[in-house]
Amino acid sequence: MVWSLRVAATSPQIRLGEVASNAESIRVALKDAVAAGAELIVLPELATSGYVFTDRDEAAEASITRDDPLWSELAAVLAPGVTAVVGYAERAEHHLYNSAAVFTSDQWIGDYRKSHLWGAEAGLFEKGSSAGALFEVPFGRLGVAICYDNEFPEVPRRLALGGADVLALPVNWPRVPRPNGERPPEIIQAMAAARSSRLATVIADRVGTERGVEWTEGTAVIDSGGWVFAVPDASGCAVQTLVLGVRGDKSLPPHNDLFGDRRPHLY
Amino acid sequence: MVWSLRVAATSPQIRLGEVASNAESIRVALKDAVAAGAELIVLPELATSGYVFTDRDEAAEASITRDDPLWSELAAVLAPGVTAVVGYAERAEHHLYNSAAVFTSDQWIGDYRKSHLWGAEAGLFEKGSSAGALFEVPFGRLGVAICYDNEFPEVPRRLALGGADVLALPVNWPRVPRPNGERPPEIIQAMAAARSSRLATVIADRVGTERGVEWTEGTAVIDSGGWVFAVPDASGCAVQTLVLGVRGDKSLPPHNDLFGDRRPHLY
Structure with missing residues (x-):
């Protein structure tokens, strides 16, 4: 049966470090x-x-636990069956x-801990113990990577x-140089991965700058053919x-068959 | 030591089915x-x-062996140290x-048999027993896939x-639909693969049409950053x-580190 899924990537x-005001911005975006x-x-x-972050202390200061009351405030704005x-x-x-926390209005489904750390992150965070993760969510099986x-x-x-039906990809992509007219390289990699495995990918990136780091603003919905299918409107949301x-x-x-034609014993 | 390599993808x-005239075209291109x-x-x-090809008989008719005299005619035009x-x-x-045959002016280095067959190919060809292959060539280690x-x-x-220093990718890409302004999807996949592994890729595609199949004309040199670095000039050659x-x-x-950051036990 052909099915469809309405998705949003929002930035x-x-x-x-301003956790309370960020939570409010996230609540409104959700x-x-x-x-x-x-x-x-x-x-x-x-x-x-x-x-x-400048150092681990600063990251620790802005960290929260899985049972922080913030999560129930965010869950409260979700309609039944919606996954965030x-x-x-x-x-x-x-x-x-x-x-990355995965939750619905009435359930903490789980979270995924990033396992490939970029740049100075290795001095701030522990590595997760799985390379991306799969979660059973109301619409089916969700892949999450960071x-x-x-x-x-x-x-x-x-x-x-x-068996991921779709991949959720929260990112913070610092802008890197690219030739004129080209898409950001991370988008090209996501497009290729989507096409290779027929895996639609929902990417939420940052906007603007932070401490001199300019963000790529790569928020996008990539369809299962590997094409960029939606980019954000003026509100910062791609739906x-x-x-x-x-x-x-x-x-x-x-x-x-993209999977049936694989030769796994040769890889 | 930083090194450079002058490469050509030529179409x-x-x-x-016209093996003799194709050999002559290839000889001139080399x-x-x-x-x-x-x-x-x-x-x-x-x-x-x-x-x-319409069927296996037609493919067989146009097939040659590793010791066909054609190969020495082609090898004869290579300068010492050049790999074709x-x-x-x-x-x-x-x-x-x-x-795909890999040879120099004075040596049959080897060949690679395609192991992922597209479309009707499975009715024409056997699958190769390796997923791409590596060859020691005069400039270093060459990866070959088809x-x-x-x-x-x-x-x-x-x-x-x-340990491939560069990837040689002979292709016949039938043109597939793509959104306006986008690169061919196979190029996007090659760009992503190149960037993920810092693996420059030299792609030779067909031009024009054959029995109604329109080719993508995707001949290109992709640099180790994943960017299209050269496309063919009027002669059909990208150098x-x-x-x-x-x-x-x-x-x-x-x-x-692109490789050092891998978590192979998690894949």
């Missing part, structure tokens, strides 16, 4: 995306905290993680092979209805 | 690329035979393969992890000098 203004009919809503990496993915600086005992994770082609591939074909179908008629 | 006119200073020259998939990669329909005992092989992200990745950095270096200073 509210985030201020470094509410607006729900109003736009989204069934999956993706926010950026470290949306509650900001990204460009929100990046946050997670504190768990003495450890910090760069995590930023640099997706630049390892193994990550989106294994999530797709594990689109993905037509996802038959669940799990990777066939390329009449002769081929 | 002469190929006529279905000679011109040698004159342009190329140290690596890549020709399309099935360059000696054409692609759109030429796609051909290979006959070996009762089998046919979609292969067309659909490269749409499996595992293939360029494993060749890069195996460029790749600056390849320190051999095997995948570092992203100050904190990262």
Whole structure:
């Protein structure tokens, strides 16, 4: 059965270290995306905290736990059946993680801890113990990876092979040089990964700058053919209805199949 | 030590089934690329035979063996130290393969048999037993894959992890629909693979049409940053000098490394 999924990638203004005001910005963004009919809503990496920390103490200061009251305030604006993915600086005992929370209005589904750390992150966060993760959510099976994770082609591939219906990708992409007229390289990598595995990908990036780091503003919905299908409107939100074909179908008629044609014993 | 490599991807006119005239076109294309200073020259998939066969008998008719006299005629135009990669329909005992020959002026280095077969190819050719292959050539270590092989992200990745200095990619890309302003999807996949593994990729595609199949004309040199660095001139040849950095270096200073940051036990 062909099915469709209305998704939103949304990028509210985030201020470094200002957790309470960021939570309020996220709450409004979630509410607006729900109003736009989204069934999956993706926010950026470290949306509650900001990204460009000077040191671990500063990151710890802006970290929250899985049972912070903030989460129930955010869950309260979700309509039943809507899944949200929100990046946050997670504190768990003495450890910090760069995590993404996955939740609905009435359930903490889980969270994913980033396992490929970029730049100075290794001095701030512990590495997660899984390369992307899969979650059973109301609409089906959701893959989640964070930023640099997706630049390892193994990550989106294994999530797709594990049955992901769609990939949520919270990111904070510092802008890197690129030739005139080209898309950001991280978008090219996400487009290629999407196409290779027929895996639609919902990317929420930051906007503006933070401590001199200019963001790529790469928020986008990539369809399962690997094409950029939606970019943000003036509100910073990209909303689109993905037509996802038959669940799990990777066939390329009449002769081929993206997964069936793999030769795993040769890799 | 930073090194550079002058490469050519060249796409002469190929006529279905006309092996002798194709060999002559290939010979001229090789000679011109040698004159342009190329140290690596890549020709399309099935360059000696054409692609759109009606049935196996027709493919067999246009197939040649590894010891066909054609190869010494082609090798004769190479300057010492130049490596050529030429796609051909290979006959070996009762089998046919979609292969790429790798040779220099004085040595048959080897060939690679395509292991991911596209479309009707499965009715024409046997599958090769390796997913891309590595060859020691005068300039270093060459990765070779053919067309659909490269749409499996595992293939360029494993060749890069195996130490490929550059990837030669003979293709016959039938043109597929794409949104206005976008690059061909196979190019996007090659750009992403190149960037993920810092693996420059030299792609030779077909031009024009064959039995109603319109080719993508995707001949290109992609640099190790994943950007299209050269496309063909009016003669159908893309020549460029790749600056390849320190051999095997995948570092992203100050904190990262494209290979060192992998978490292979999690994949």
